[in-house]
Structures are given as structure tokens and as C-alpha cells.
Amino acid sequence: MRLVAIAAALLLLATPAFAGRRIDEYVSGYWTTYAYQNDDGSFGHCGMETRFDNGMKLGILLADNGVNIVFLHNAWNLQVGGKSALQIKIDRRYNNYSSLEFTDRDVMIASLGFDPKFWSAFKAGLNMQLDVADGRSWSVNLRGSNKATQALTVCYDLYSPNGRKGMFK
Numbered sequence: 001m002r003l004v005a006i007a008a009a010l011l012l013l014a015t016p017a018f019a020g021r022r023i024d025e026y027v028s029g030y031w032t033t034y035a036y037q038n039d040d041g042s043f044g045h046c047g048m049e050t051r052f053d054n055g056m057k058l059g060i061l062l063a064d065n066g067v068n069i070v071f072l073h074n075a076w077n078l079q080v081g082g083k084s085a086l087q088i089k090i091d092r093r094y095n096n097y098s099s100l101e102f103t104d105r106d107v108m109i110a111s112l113g114f115d116p117k118f119w120s121a122f123k124a125g126l127n128m129q130l131d132v133a134d135g136r137s138w139s140v141n142l143r144g145s146n147k148a149t150q151a152l153t154v155c156y157d158l159y160s161p162n163g164r165k166g167m168f169k
Contacts, residue, residue: 021036021037021039022034022035022036022037023035023036023037024155026148026151028144028145028147028148028151029141029142029143029144029145029147029148030050030141030143030144031048031049031050031144031145031148032048032049032050033046033047033048033148033151033152033155034046034047034048034049034155035155035158035159037159042161043159043160043161044063045061045062045063045068046061046062046063046152046155046156046159046160047059047060047061047062047152048060048145048148048149048151048152050140052138054073055073055074055075056071056072056073056138057070057071057072057073058070058071058072058130058138058140059071059072060122060152062152062155062156062160064160065111065113066111066112066113066114066115067111067112067113067114067115067118067119068109068110068111068112069086069088069098069109069110069112069130070107070108070109071107071108071109072106072107073106074106075106076105076106077105077106078102078104078105078106078107078108079102080102080103080104080105081101081102082101082102083099083100083101083102084099084100084102084108084132084133084134085097085098085099085100085132085133086098086099086100086110086130086131086132086133087129087130087131088110088118088128088129088130089128089129089131090118090121090122090125090127090128090129090142091121091125091126091127093120093121093124093125094117094118094121094122094125096115096117096118098110098111098112099111100132100133108132119149122142122145122149123145123146123149123150124146125142125145126141126142126143127139127140127141127142128140128142
């Protein structure tokens, strides 16, 4: 749980007082992939993100607890500690549910763990549909996701000190 909150905080890099930094950024299609290094130089996470026209940011993070899907929108006013359900569909390759936690007033996170079916579908997919139980819904164009996930896998294998090397190939 603590790692999930940290991962959400890491996505808020626009805050000037935030410690740590991004390294090794790479752009593919709609995605920007990066490694995040904590202020002390230790591994934080590897992430890829895309932005929507309405200002929402969607991130896919690889951290020590596996894959995290992070939603961020400055205009939201979520109830911190609240929960919901998230349905994730990728083409006809993947259809699953995850719990969704409101970790800040403007951040929702779904932790998928190490789900190889999600990862395979995400890499090969054309469209991902994300539906929250409260009616929020997003269709995500996965153009460029194959190359971005390759960069993310290299990032994780290079920077993560906690094993699971090759987990996301």
C-alpha cells in the first residue's frame, strides 16, 4: 500500500519541491517512457505516460509491486482513501477487473501485480478501454505502446535492484 502511494506521488513531477528526477526519457507514439530515480539515487519506478485532451494523465508504472495503472487529473476532488472498481479491456485479448484506490484528491491507482496476461495484451493491443464503476470511462489508443513497453522493460531490467529481471518481456 505504501509503495502504491509512493508511485502516485512520483507521477506528480510537476511540483517544484518534489525530490528525485526522471532519467532516460523515450517517446513512442502517444507515450513517454522514463525511469524515475529517487533523490538518494535509488530506483523509484519505470513508467510510461500519456495525456488526454481534457488534462488527465494516464501512467503505467513498473515498480517492485508489479504493474500500476495511475490516473491523475488536477480538477478532480476525490475522497482520499476511497475505492472503486476498474474494468480493463484490451481489444479482445484481455478483460479483467481491478480495485481502484483514491490515494490523493486527484489520483486513482489500480495495482495489477505481476499479471503477464495484461502485459502481453497491452504490448500487442490497439485499444485499451478503462471503465470505472462510477461511470468514468476512457478509450486509450495504444499506438506506440509496443515500442514504449520494450523501452519500459529495458528500463526495469536495467534499474530495478529487486530481481524479477525479464518479467515483462
